[in-house]
Amino acid sequence: MTIKQSWLTVLLLASSCSHAADFLVTDPAGEPVSPAMVTASPLAAPPVTLGDMGYPPHGVTNRAAVTLTRFTDAAGRASLAVPLDAHSIRVRALGFVDATLSAPAGEGPIAVVLQPMSREQYIASFPSNVWLSQLRFGGDAGLKKTFQLNCAFCHQQASPFMRNERTVEQWLGVFERMNSYGARLPAEDHRRIAELLQRELRDLRENPQQVPEPRPWDPYLAGYEITEWPIGDGFSQMHDFLLHPNGFVYVGDNLFDRIYEVNPETGDYTVYKVPHRDGDTTGGILGNRFTVFPKMDNTMGVHSFAYSQRDGNIFITPSMQQALLEFNPETKAFTIHEMDAGYYPHTIRTDDQDRVWFTLALSSQVARFDRDSGEFTLYDLPARSVREWLVLKALPFIFWMDPARRPQPAPDREGTGLPMPYGIDVAPDGRVWVARLYANDLAVIDPETDEVTMIDFPYEGPRRLRADADGKLWIVAFQDSLLVQYDPASDTFTDYPLPVRNEIPYALNVDRERGVVWVNGNQSDTIMSFDIASERWRVYPMPRQRFFTRDIEVAEDSGAIYTSNSHFPSWQTEGGVPTLLRITPLAQ
Numbered sequence: 001m002t003i004k005q006s007w008l009t010v011l012l013l014a015s016s017c018s019h020a021a022d023f024l025v026t027d028p029a030g031e032p033v034s035p036a037m038v039t040a041s042p043l044a045a046p047p048v049t050l051g052d053m054g055y056p057p058h059g060v061t062n063r064a065a066v067t068l069t070r071f072t073d074a075a076g077r078a079s080l081a082v083p084l085d086a087h088s089i090r091v092r093a094l095g096f097v098d099a100t101l102s103a104p105a106g107e108g109p110i111a112v113v114l115q116p117m118s119r120e121q122y123i124a125s126f127p128s129n130v131w132l133s134q135l136r137f138g139g140d141a142g143l144k145k146t147f148q149l150n151c152a153f154c155h156q157q158a159s160p161f162m163r164n165e166r167t168v169e170q171w172l173g174v175f176e177r178m179n180s181y182g183a184r185l186p187a188e189d190h191r192r193i194a195e196l197l198q199r200e201l202r203d204l205r206e207n208p209q210q211v212p213e214p215r216p217w218d219p220y221l222a223g224y225e226i227t228e229w230p231i232g233d234g235f236s237q238m239h240d241f242l243l244h245p246n247g248f249v250y251v252g253d254n255l256f257d258r259i260y261e262v263n264p265e266t267g268d269y270t271v272y273k274v275p276h277r278d279g280d281t282t283g284g285i286l287g288n289r290f291t292v293f294p295k296m297d298n299t300m301g302v303h304s305f306a307y308s309q310r311d312g313n314i315f316i317t318p319s320m321q322q323a324l325l326e327f328n329p330e331t332k333a334f335t336i337h338e339m340d341a342g343y344y345p346h347t348i349r350t351d352d353q354d355r356v357w358f359t360l361a362l363s364s365q366v367a368r369f370d371r372d373s374g375e376f377t378l379y380d381l382p383a384r385s386v387r388e389w390l391v392l393k394a395l396p397f398i399f400w401m402d403p404a405r406r407p408q409p410a411p412d413r414e415g416t417g418l419p420m421p422y423g424i425d426v427a428p429d430g431r432v433w434v435a436r437l438y439a440n441d442l443a444v445i446d447p448e449t450d451e452v453t454m455i456d457f458p459y460e461g462p463r464r465l466r467a468d469a470d471g472k473l474w475i476v477a478f479q480d481s482l483l484v485q486y487d488p489a490s491d492t493f494t495d496y497p498l499p500v501r502n503e504i505p506y507a508l509n510v511d512r513e514r515g516v517v518w519v520n521g522n523q524s525d526t527i528m529s530f531d532i533a534s535e536r537w538r539v540y541p542m543p544r545q546r547f548f549t550r551d552i553e554v555a556e557d558s559g560a561i562y563t564s565n566s567h568f569p570s571w572q573t574e575g576g577v578p579t580l581l582r583i584t585p586l587a588q
Contacts, residue, residue, distance in 0.1 A: 020079040024109040025072050025091055032076025033114055035221040036093035039069040039543050040082040043103060046267075053297055054233060055258060056271040059332065064229040066267040069543045071221035077109065078222070084110075092543075094217060095122055123208045124160075127545065129523035130214050131158035133502035135200050137193070145479040146413050147193055149438075149461055150185040151178065152504045153478075154568040156523050159546050161572050163201050168194045181289050184411035184418060184438070214524070215500050217541055223586050226543055228579040231260050231269055234571030235295055238564040238578040240347075242305035242314060243553035246329060250314060251564055251580055252302035255290070259302065259316075259327065262580055274300050274318070274325065275334050284320025285343075287403025300325065304551075306348045306356065308371070315356045315369075317345035324356065324369055324376075339376055342367055343395055347464065351426045351447070359421040359434060363395055366421060366434055366445060379452055381421055381436065381443050384414075391417035415439070423464030423507070427471045427488075435462035435475055442473070442486070458493055459484055464507035464551075466517075468532065474517050476505035483508070483519055483530060499537040500524045509552040511559060518561050520549040527552070527563060527583065540583055544574040560584040 025036040045065040051057050072078040080089075089101040089110075096114035104110050117125065135158065137144040151157060166174070171194035175185055185193070204210060232238060232253055239254040251260040257274040280299035282288040290296050301320035307313065316325040322342060326335040342365050348358035356369040366379040383389035391409055398406055409417045415438025422437040434443040440462065442455040461478025468474060473486040481503050483496040498505060498519065506520045517530040525542045527549065548567035555561070562582050567573040 020081045021084050021104075022109040023072070023078050023080070023089070023091070023112055025076045025078070025093070025112045025114060027096070027114055027116070032074065033072060033093050033096065034074050034076050035071040035217045035219065036076070036078070036091055036096075036114065037069055037071055037217075037541065037543060038078045038080060039067055039090045039092070040080050040087040041065065041067045041090070043086055043088055052273070053256070053295055055256065058273040059270065061268050061270040064231055064262070064267045064269055067228045067230075067543065069226040069228075071217070071224065073222040074219060094125075094214070097121065120208075123211055126211055126214050127523070127525045128156035128158040128162075129500060129502045129504075129521075130212050131163065131204060132523060133212065134204055134210050135197070137196050137200070142413070143189060143193065143196075145460060146186065146189060148479050148504050150183040150411075152523065153183075153506065154181075155548060155572065156546055156567065158201075158523075159572065163205060165202065165205075166198060168198055171197055177292070179411070184415060186412050187410055189413075212501065215539060218539065220538060221540065224540065225584045225586055226540075227264070227582045227584065228543060229262055229264070229267060229269065229581075230575070230577045230579045231262065232256075232570070232578045234569065234576045235293065236570055236578050237568050238566050238570075238580070239302065240304045240551045241553065241562065241564050241580065242307060243555060243562055244307055244314070244329065245312060248329070249553070249562060249580060250305060250327075250329075252305065252316065254298065254302050254319075255293075256297045257300045257302055260580075261329070264582060272327070272332055272334075274302060274316075275336065276300070277336070280321075283403070284318070285322065285399055285403075286320050287406075303346060304348045304358070306350045308350055308354055308356075309352065310354045310371075315348055315350065315358075317348045317358050319344050319346060319361075321345075324358070324367075337369065337374070337376075339367070341396075342376075342378055343399065346422060347424045349424055349426050349432075351430060351432070353430075353447075355447070357424060357426065357432050359424050361420050361422060362418070364392055364419050364421055364436070366424065366432070366443070368447075377450075379445055379450070381419065381434070381452065382454060384419060384439060385416065388417050388419065423462070423466075423475075425466045425473075427467040427473075428469065429471055433465060433467065433473055435465045437461060437463055437478070442475075444488070455486075455491075457484075459495065463505070466508055466510040468510045468515070468517075469512040474508055474510055476508050476519060478504055478506070481505070483517065496530065496535070499528060499539050500526060503528075506550050507552065509554055509561075511554045511561075513556055514559055516559075518552045518554065520552060520563065522548045522550070527561070542581070544579070546573040548573070558584065 025033045046063040070078045091099040237254045241251040249262045259272045262269040300318035303317040303319040314327040322339040324337040342360040344362035346359040346361040368377040419439035420437040423435040432445040459477035463478045465475040475484045485494045508519045515532040519528040525547045529538045549563040553562040
């Protein structure tokens with residue numbers, strides 16, 4: 001028996017054991033603390049086979065150091081089905097200092113007494129969103145929205161890392177570097193924003209009593225369990241992922257062109273490296289925008305995932321190439337479908353006719369791939385001005401040039417030249433819906449007639465969208481902190497404010513079976529759910545701080561949801577590595 005097999009046997013025996021470790025969490029006065037978060041982490045991580053730039057080689061299976069979290073009930077009690085002698089336990093609650101127990105022992109409930117934080121400790125523990133809520137940008141709401149649109153789609157903005165003192169010149173250097181990565185912060189706003197950030201962040205550090213308390217945790221959390229699978233390292237970016245009907249979860253590392261095939265039942269994961277063709281260079285046709293990073297291995301830029309309902313093959317958008325990737329989960333073979341037009345393949349979906357649809361974010365197009373013919377069809381979305389039309393038409397010439405010598409259009413607040421078709425979904429009636437992030441509009445494509453219709457979006461920052469079982473669209477308004485419903489039948493929009501302040505929602509998904517919309521909370525260390533029938537919110541805190549999520553998948557059978565920690569850079573997140581995460585409702 002190998003070391004890995006021995007470790008697996010112990011884990012499986014422990015997980016199949018009916019005995020659970022019971023905990024009783026109280027404050028110093030003996031009053032129950034509820035909800036408190038009780039997290040079990042392995043004392044020793046399973047052995048890992050590495051060797052490819054510090055990552056597992058292609059096709060090699062390893063095991064994640066799986067963590068398990070539950071919440072205490074009204075009596076301060078929680079149970080975890082883990083062997084205590086192999087785990088450390090961390091207990092966390094709002095307003096209390098974390099308690100850590102290494103391999104606790106004893107009969108009966110394990111008593112944990114949490115000590116109250118000092119006022120200074122408590123404020124320092126607040127998530128980024130409440131700090132961000134107090135940045136006023138000199139009273140210029142439009143300027144703050146511009147900042148959030150361009151500077152909050154990769155990492156948390158008011159985290160401890162971002163609240164550090166910086167000179168105006170240092171902030172200007174940060175903006176220049178972030179724009180080289182893909183942000184579009186208008187140059188005319190750089191100095192003003194730099195001056196405001198320096199002044200207002202300093203004022204918050206010196207007067208933290210201004211910062212409001214975060215949303216309290218709710219009693220219903222005792223009915224849920226959170227599982228995490230750490231994968232990758234502090235340089236990885238686990239961008240999007242897919243819950244496949246075969247039971248595996250496929251996670252893409254955007255910065256290293258690797259697919260992680262995770263078995264949620266065992267914690268096993270196998271890494272498959274996307275093929276790199278001869279002559280491909282780091283950064284693909286976009287050029288290497290991350291020259292300051294110690295390591296980087298992406299010529300494709302693994303982005304978004306969808307699977308074929310016909311044969312289960314997985315389709316992946318390579319954002320840094322003019323291509324579409326296909327992965328066979330049975331044979332593990334990759335196929336590259338070359339395109340001769342279109343730039344920046346982005347979010348992807350499949351329809352009932354086994355056609356593959358995806359947005360082309362830079363060229364303002366939507367692509368359709370017909371699997372039977374192997375042909376691509378491109379739908380041009382209209383430019384908003386003559387200047388934008390000229391920029392879009394010039395893209396083939398611009399991308400023909402050496403990346404180091406390409407002209408960079410000066411960004412403005414309207415995103416001229418970059419309407420950016422972003423999210424996409426196929427409605428139950430077969431129509432294809434698209435959100436354009438910078439243009440603040442929606443497109444709908446009728447596949448039967450190829451007709452494209454544009455609809456103004458009366459909010460700011462439509463990022464990703466999904467259709468529910470009735471064909472209504474659910475859209476996140478990124479800068480407006482809103483969940484928005486669009487009813488195509490009545491051509492009406494309805495907005496729902498998020499239940500946490502100053503959240504900047506990246507994406508969502510709809511549990512069509514149960515009528516629930518799940519929303520990513522990337523600044524507040526939360527995931528949120530919205531019950532469509534009752535219009536009631538629930539908020540689920542993440543076990544780690546600085547937890548940035550970009551996508552959600554729903555398990556149709558159980559209603560469990562998956563997300564991934566995609567904070568960039570990953571080393572800024574608590575624990576220093578990305579994780580795949582699942583929230584599971586417990587049997588009542």
